[in-house]
Amino acid sequence: MASSSGAEGASLDDYDSLIATTDVELLKRAWRNEKAAPEILRFEFHLISRVKEQIQLMEETVEEKSSGGNNPLSVSLYQMDLDRTLFLLRSYLRIRIQKIEKYMFHILKTEELWNRLSKDEKDFARTCTGDLNRHLEETVLSKLPENYQSVLKQSVISEEDDMVPEPELDTFVLCRSKEYLTGIQLEDGPADDRSKLFEMEPGVLHFICYKSIKALVESGKIDLL
Amino acid sequence: MYGRTACQLVKEFASGDEGQLVSFNSDLFQQVVAECSQHHLELQSLIRKIQEEGLDIQTARNADHYGALIHHLALVRNKRCLMAYVYNRAETIRNLVWKIGHVLPQEIEEKLCHAEEEHFRKHSTALKSYMSKVLVDLTVDMVPPKDPYIKVRVLDDIGDGILLSDDKTANFACHSMHLLKRTDAEQFISRGQMEELTG
Amino acid sequence: MAGQSNHELSLFSAEELEFIAEDEIVDIVPNLKMGPLNFISGDFGPFTPQIVTQVPLWLAIALKKRGKCSIHPPQWMSVEKLSQVLETERDSQEMSDQLPFHYVEISRLLFDHARDNIPNLYMVRSLIEDIRNVRFHKVETDLEGFNGRTIAVKIKNLSAMEVNIVRPFIGKALQAFYKHDSPELIPDPERVSDRRPQVVNNAPRRQLRR
Structure with missing residues (x-):
C-alpha cells in the first residue's frame, strides 16, 4: 500500500523509498530505533502523519464493512491489521513521551535534542518541566539557604548545571548497518584505540558505544535493534 | 556525623x-x-x-x-x-x-x-x-495485540443456546471445539470448563 | 504488566519479539476463495483454493485457526536442514547464519498453531532445542572473552531472542570495562584546591539512588 513520500533530507524516507518499504515497516523501524537509543531521536513527522491518516481511513473502512454485511472473516482480519498498526503508533509515541518525562531538564536545555521534538511534545515538555520545577521549589528549594536554591546547580558557585540527569550516551547498543560503512571514529574506549577507525559490514550485528554511531543513526544509515 | x-x-x-x-x-x-x-x-x-x-x-x-x-x-x-x-x-x-x-x-x-x-x-x-x-490514547495497548479469537475445547457439558458477545449462540457440548472470542472464553476457562487449544 | 517491555533496559519483551516475528512472510495453501486484502501493512491475496500464497505469519495463523488454510513450514524447518545446521553449530565456534533472525519465535508460533502442518514435528522441535542450547553456550563462551581491549563487538549471526538475553550483560560488561580502564577516573591530587565540590559525572542523582 502507500509507500514513503517525498524528500525530507536525512530521514528514514529517502533510503527506503528506493525499495518501496511500507509505512508500517518504516514505523516499525522507527519504533525499534527509539526503543534502543538512549536519547530521544528525531520525530518522524511525515511518517506519523501518513500513518495516522491511513489508520483513520482504515477505521472508516472497517466500520463500513462490518455494517455492510461483508464477510465477517475479512472484517476481523482488517481489524487485526489495524490493531497491529495502532500498537506500533502508540508504542512509538509512548516511548518518546517517557523519555521526555525522564530527561526533561536536559532536553529543555540542549538545543539539539529540543529540536527533535514535535510541537505537541514541546508543549508537553514545557508544562511538565514547569510542574516539576515548582514541585522541587515548593518541597525543597524554598526551604534552603539563599545561595543553594537553584534547581540545576548545586549552588551559586557551580560553574555548570551539575544537577541535571542526562541519558548515558556511552551505553552500548546493538545495531546493524545497511551499507558498508568505514571511517567510524570510536568516541570512547582506551585512549590509544580512539584514533582507530572502525568499519561495519552491512547486515552484521555489532555492539558498539552509542556515541560513536549517533550521527549515523540520525542519518538513517544504521538501525538499532 | x-x-x-x-x-x-x-x-x-x-x-x-x-x-x-x-x-x-x-x-x-x-x-x-x-x-x-x-x-x-x-x-x-x-x-x-x-x-x-x-x-x-x-x-x-x-x-x-x-x-x-x-x-x-x-x-x-x-x-x-x-x-x-x-x-x-x-x-x-x-x-x-x-x-x-x-x-x-x-x-x-x-x-x-x-x-x-x-x-x-x-x-x-x-x-x-x-x-x-x-488524538491517540497512549495508556492503552501496552502489550502487542493478539488475535481476539482463540480455539477452545469444552471440558464439561455447559449447555446450548449460550449467547456470545458477537450475538451468536453456541452449543457447548462436552468435547466440542469452538473458535471463540478470548473475552467470551475467559470465564469458562477460569472455571475449568474449557481449555485453550494449541496446535 | 507482563508483556510490557522494561523501558529502562530498552529490552523487548517476549511478546514484542513475537509481534515482530509475526510479520515474517510464509507460504500458505488456502482452502477458501477470498478477495485481496488491502491492509495498511500491505496487500495480500487474492485467495484461491489450492493456490499457494504469501502472507505474514500472523495472518497465516489467523486463517489456519479458522480452518481456512494450511501453512507450509519454512524451508529451514525440516529435519534435514536442521540436522545440518546442528552439525555446523557443533563443529565451529562461529555462529551459523543459516537460521533467520527470528527462528525461535517463528518455530514456536508454528508449533503452537500449525502442529499438523509440520512433518516430523517432534524431531524438528528437538533439533531446534539442541541448536538453541549449542548457540547459547557459544554466546556464554564469547562473553567470557571480553576484556578491556574490547571496544566494539561483532555479533555475527545471533538471533533476536539470543540478542535479547545477552544484551544487558554485554552492555553492562563493556561499560564496566571502560569505567575501570579510563584514566580520567583517577583524581589528580594537584587539582583539588578550590571550594567547588568535586562532581565526577553529570548525574549525581543517579549515584545517590542506589
Missing part, C-alpha cells in the same frame, strides 16, 4: 522495591532541612571571622576556610539528598499513570505528601492534554 540523616532519607527511598513507594517521611525531611540551615549559619559565621581578621576570602587557606568548606560541602550533600529523594519519588509517582491510570487508589495516596498528590494530578492533566492533541 554530617550527612547521616540525609543518607538515611535516601536509603529509605532505595529500600522500597522498584516502583513501590514508602510513605513520605516528613520528620526526617525536616531534620535534613534544619541541618542545612545550621550548616549555613556556621558557614556564614566562619566567613565573617575570616573577614574580621582582615584576610581575603578568595585566597585565605586557614582552618576557618576549611571549616567553612566543610559546612558548604555538607550543605550541598544534604541538598543533593533532598533533591534525590523528592525527584526520584516524583519519577515513580509520574510512572503510576502508566501502570495504574489517572486515579490513584487510596493505599498509594496515603503515602504521598500533599505536594506529591498535586504533582501527580498536574502530570496526569499534562498527559491527557498531549493525548488529546495527537
